[in-house]
Amino acid sequence: MAAYVCTKLCINKSKGSIRFIQRRYRVKTKWAATRPKFPATELALHNFDTSYSKQLRDLWPSIRVAMLCEQKYGALLNSFSSAPNVITELEAQGCKDFISIHCTRNEVHQCSQDSTTSHRDSTELEPAALQPSISPDIKCLVFPKGDISRFKPARPDSSGILGYYLLDAASVLPVLALDVQPGHTVLDLCAAPGGKTLALLQTHSVNYLWANDLSGSRTMRLRRTLQSYLPKEFLDENKIHITSTDGRQLGMTEEKSFDRVSIGIPCYTNKYKFCTTDRHSAMVEENNVFKRSWTKERQTSPLANTAATRRGGNVVYSTCSLSQLQNECVVQQAISLAQQELGIAVQVQDLRWFAQRFSDTFKSQIFQTFDLSGGDLIHMTVSCIQRVLSFPPHAHNATLPV
Numbered sequence: 001m002a003a004y005v006c007t008k009l010c011i012n013k014s015k016g017s018i019r020f021i022q023r024r025y026r027v028k029t030k031w032a033a034t035r036p037k038f039p040a041t042e043l044a045l046h047n048f049d050t051s052y053s054k055q056l057r058d059l060w061p062s063i064r065v066a067m068l069c070e071q072k073y074g075a076l077l078n079s080f081s082s083a084p085n086v087i088t089e090l091e092a093q094g095c096k097d098f099i100s101i102h103c104t105r106n107e108v109h110q111c112s113q114d115s116t117t118s119h120r121d122s123t124e125l126e127p128a129a130l131q132p133s134i135s136p137d138i139k140c141l142v143f144p145k146g147d148i149s150r151f152k153p154a155r156p157d158s159s160g161i162l163g164y165y166l167l168d169a170a171s172v173l174p175v176l177a178l179d180v181q182p183g184h185t186v187l188d189l190c191a192a193p194g195g196k197t198l199a200l201l202q203t204h205s206v207n208y209l210w211a212n213d214l215s216g217s218r219t220m221r222l223r224r225t226l227q228s229y230l231p232k233e234f235l236d237e238n239k240i241h242i243t244s245t246d247g248r249q250l251g252m253t254e255e256k257s258f259d260r261v262s263i264g265i266p267c268y269t270n271k272y273k274f275c276t277t278d279r280h281s282a283m284v285e286e287n288n289v290f291k292r293s294w295t296k297e298r299q300t301s302p303l304a305n306t307a308a309t310r311r312g313g314n315v316v317y318s319t320c321s322l323s324q325l326q327n328e329c330v331v332q333q334a335i336s337l338a339q340q341e342l343g344i345a346v347q348v349q350d351l352r353w354f355a356q357r358f359s360d361t362f363k364s365q366i367f368q369t370f371d372l373s374g375g376d377l378i379h380m381t382v383s384c385i386q387r388v389l390s391f392p393p394h395a396h397n398a399t400l401p402v
């Protein structure tokens, strides 16, 4: 039984008074007809409680709270826009670029050794020489911890190019980890709606970018994003190639190979090619992959990918899920397939230094990025888990089916 309160506003013009009349109604909820017995969000949370409490232990309660809180965005600065004073205006509102405020590359190793965060023994960390540089050209501004102010819509410049793109700030981390260098060719395998694609282009180092997405409608969205953020001349230069095809096939069918491959894989994909994050599954009933009718889709979610990576190249695999099945297991499968079936040597890069570097903004557990500011219920979340598969220079030039 649900109770509804109905408020009626009565305006008495002759007396010049306003009265509110409140009535309570009890309405019998039509459970059978309107609500599934087990809402998908409840199933998702139950599933997460069972698996993540084992996986994340003490961290799970606060991660759970973070997941159920409002999502917090970052503003990715668009250097292709000439809209004036964008940074100044954002900074005046209290935002800061979370990338540049952290220590410089040379300080990173020192930072990681000094750090008192809960990571494993810091002596295990990669030597500084092996750590990729962090592109100084990517800028993403966020409100401070505990501040849930919303960004105003971005303003266009005189050519209509928007000054910033709102995205989960954690989405920028895989792009930074990809370590794009001048002249690189880059494949963005699951690119729509285009946040990472746009961040990749902010480096101004990409010589050629192939942006692909399985879904036709989402590929249209990707096109619209690029049209709103890049000058027409830049799009006409044939530097960007957009396709809508199954990324698992792309590496197999194309001869082309790339210096850098970004696989921002959907955590789960249902039959409508709709992809969701853990947060979506826990919060939103619509298009929820935990719906009973979609169980099969969840189980057959794309654990496989192909990536055409040049020898010595990097693949960054990122997800929006905490699931080990979606993360560690996929990477392990990729490595054994590459090594055993293709004879390719694959090296997994240790990204703990990277997690530490951004730990002021994102509380990290291994490579998972969360803001769990202890006890503070306002969090910057959506897990974004990175694994870098690096092909050492002696590896064959071959595709990597996962």
Ligand SMILES: C[S@@+](CC[C@H](N)C(=O)[O-])C[C@H]1O[C@@H](n2cnc3c(N)ncnc32)[C@H](O)[C@@H]1O
Pocket: 171, 189, 190, 191, 192, 193, 194, 195, 196, 197, 212, 213, 214, 215, 218, 245, 246, 247, 248, 264, 265, 266, 267, 269, 273, 275, 302, 320
């Ligand atoms: C998490 S979203 C990617 C977000 C994007 N990288 C960004 O930063 O804006 C995942 C995307 O993967 C696409 N996708 C799902 N399966 C795919 C496949 N097999 N090949 C290519 N794209 C796929 C979905 O259509 C969806 O747009």
